[in-house]
Amino acid sequence: MTATTQSVSRDLNALGLFRVGVATPELKIADIDFNLAEILRLASRAAEAGCQLLLFPELCLTGYTCADLFFQKHLQQGALQALETVAGFTAGTDMVLVVGVPVSSAGRLFNCAAFLAGGEIKGLVPKTYLPNSGEFYEQRWFCSEWSRTCAELTIGSRQVPFGSDLLFQAENIPELRIGIEVCEDGWSVAPPSGPQALAGATLLLNPSASPEILGKEAYRRALVAAQSARCLAAYAYASAGPNESSTDLVFSGHSLIAENGRILAETERYQFTSQLAVADIDYAMLCGERQRNTTFGNAQPERDFRLQPFRAAALSAGQLCRSVVRTPFVPPDDGERAERCREIFQLQTSGLIKRLKHTGSRQVVIGLSGGLDSTLALLVTVKAFDRLGLDRQGIVAITMPGFGTTARTRGNAEELARHLGTELRIISIDAAVRGHFNDIGHDPATHDVTFENSQARERTQVLMDVANQVGGLVIGTGDLSELALGWCTYNGDHMSMYAVNSGVPKTLVRYLVEWCAREEFSGRTSAVLADICATPVSPELLPPDAEGRINQLTEEVVGPYELHDFFLYQVVRLHFPPLKVLALAELAFGEDYSHEVILGWLRKFYQRFFSQQFKRSCLPDGPKVGSVALSPRGDWRMPSDATVTWWLSQLEEL
Structure with missing residues (x-):
């Protein structure tokens, strides 16, 4: 399901809107070439829909369920090469892509979200909280952000900022600042998105791989909506789909976009073909809400962040990808x-x-x-x-x-x-x-x-x-x-x-x-x-x-x-x-x-x-x-x- 699309003749940029997409791509486990091609195909489709940013799931270049294959150097190197190819795609579309990738540093392997814009890898954000109970064994393969030993990594010929202390600032939209947390980070007692919001992030991203069990769909939806409300922010959540391994788990591909407690768009679950949901978030409204909220205004950021600049594409006029409620005081249901x-x-x-x-x-x-x-x-x-x-x-x-x-x-x-x-x-x-x-x-x-x-x-x-x-x-x-x-x-x-x-x-x-x-x-x-x-x-x-x-x-x-x-x-x-x-x-x-x-x-x-x-x-x-x-x-x-x-x-x- 996507957000309601309505025609509008005015400049959408002037309305303080930014178009975000969440994607669950069709995937083959450990088949980087296939995954890369599908990511690029889905990114092109999102670009045609006017997306300014597209979020993909956790570890989408390799698949989340690779298990001990993550230790294979060949897989790690292939994922980084594919990452550079995806970064190159953003040069031609002027769109931001965020993809999940395993990254090695100082003898440690990190589960990272890569922020790609303008043909470059603008930053790598490693996962902080690694679940290691029940069905999860992430600490077997990955290290937490807390084990990071450097602030930059060399990828190809470039030095890439590395760390969970990164925020991404749109140079041409002062109110648009983006923070990233990875999957379990958002489910933790103290999610990184809280400090990110206090540091000015109006759009929070969560590349995820959330397996489906009874009752989790409603819990996930409530969690995403609540975190967007608590942070007075937009929150985009992209989750891995059913093409992940079903050895012991089933993934549904439930991806969502929320804004200040309201779900704007979400994908259909259990679809084996690629899914895309798009919504226009109102960052201008979010900034206004924060200015009026004294609790937010009086709170102090709990850490310092490094700002990484990028340039956001213009939002084309013609269609609005969010519902406009005709009777704001009267629910239609x-x-x-x-x-x-x-x-x-x-x-x-x-x-x-x-x-x-x-x-x-x-x-x-x-x-x-x-x-x-x-x-x-x-x-x-x-x-x-x-x-x-x-x-x-x-x-x-x-x-x-x-x-x-x-x-x-x-x-x-x-x-x-x-x-x-x-x-x-x-x-x-x-x-x-x-x-x-x-x-x-x-x-x-x-x-x-x-x-x-x-x-x-x-x-x-x-x-x-x-x-x-x-x-x-x-x-x-x-x-x-x-x-x-x-x-x-x-x-x-x-x-x-x-x-x-x-x-x-x-x-x-x-x-x-x-x-x-x-x-x-x-x-x-x-x-x-x-x-x-x-x-x-x-x-x-x-x-x-x-x-x-x-x-x-x-x-x-x-x-x-x-x-x-x-x-x-x-x-x-x-x-x-x-x-x-x-x-x-x-x-x-x-x-x-x-x-x-x-x-x-x-x-x-x-x-x-x-x-x-x-x-x-x-x-x-x-x-x-x-x-x-x-x-x-x-x-x-x-x-x-x-x-x-x-x-x-x-x-x-x-």
Whole structure:
């Protein structure tokens, strides 16, 4: 299996990407000519796929299972001659190859990974941890890096750096530094990749020969993913295949590429033909993650490394070899999405329970509009009361019909409150708002921001005052996406005493309500929830149309939430620049939106995100539930008077 390939017209180098391949070549044990030819053939195939670096398995020039044949001088010399031939191949392709080879030095034999670029052997990295238990007997043939007596070896006419203290630095990509550990090194208690990452390695390579036994596939995948996450790095793992000797073991050829805990690509196991998997790693993103991670920043490298320069090939435009997730907050897999909804609902409920226990409140007030956000907030509140053993009549659900309220949303709100067993109050704001218009001299026929926000603030006044009456808390209903865009009325729906939805993006709210309808509630309640999910998103502040239908669709004004949530994740979670956000958005949404439409809404996102920071600077308390949060007390600190000019200027260049 390879990573998803998508078309892109932009320069991939400008996006901070580097294309890596992992290969499991067809092999004959101790047949160097055959192995060399297959390695070169597979390298040519990878070059055609635009690979900038291709990693081969441990001891791939000879085969890992040569056993005592490793002592044969003829085999050792043949392997070095083949290595020079492979190095020569890199001169013509401008691609980096990393291959496994046995190397003799000072009467010792080492299991090495050779880094080849620009027609040269740039370095030899010997294996440090040699397994010698169970099915492994490596110490019979090889010596550890700890037995190394020199820092260079003579191969042909060249002096080649030798040692596990080598890191390989791309001269033309400052953020791309490569470290290598060999097979068991990565499975050890203290893998060399840890210090390599602390010394700046963003891409970690592991040429391996990992035999297959029951359960090892999942363990291997978890290990590679976890090490990439722990090191905040990309991790490429190339493993020997089933053409190795099956005298006592079977090798599956399970090769993987991971990035910060996520598997990007992997090969199919148990294939006797050569296998190749390719993925574009995002080294720019990894550097950004490290800059924000104080644990990484404060850690000191445990050893000194020698940097070996090489020049990386340019990444050709045209195809992107990694999946771009269209809904970063919503897993596409049904099972994973349900599990995420369950966890988020628990987080929201537990946060509210703590606040109710701390304040001793047995009453809460919530504005119920019949829309998704207030519905989710009510469901969270109901479950919190159930877990605390409190009477649901302590939940005062208030629906406040105004100028834009439709029969559908009002009906759903009232029916939901009745079926859930909460207290329901219906308080029209029509007369109060008209009186307010008269007080301030506003023409009710002028449907401007004053017309809209007066209704929102009147509703908040009602909620706050009823909360005083019953001695309870006002539960906030606004979500994360609204906070990002400032799509809330300052000191209106912007304000509450505990905001249970403040960490939930809009694209996930609908799925949470759907999940609640399936998993937490039943009967008529589920049916009402289903209709609420099918209702268009609207603040309902403008009068309905002639047929009584919603006349104000939020996404027609502020933009599609699927785009804005995508932008939010790229800008706030990953800190990507506008150029990269736009390019990724075009990959994710290009079939549904034109370049001009995406660009326009991205410009709107930046404008609103910067201009509306003042609303986020005084947010009510609320639980963080995911990797993106905008609380000024937690994840996001930004001056309210920051200017957006620098970000918009990059978009204007497009």
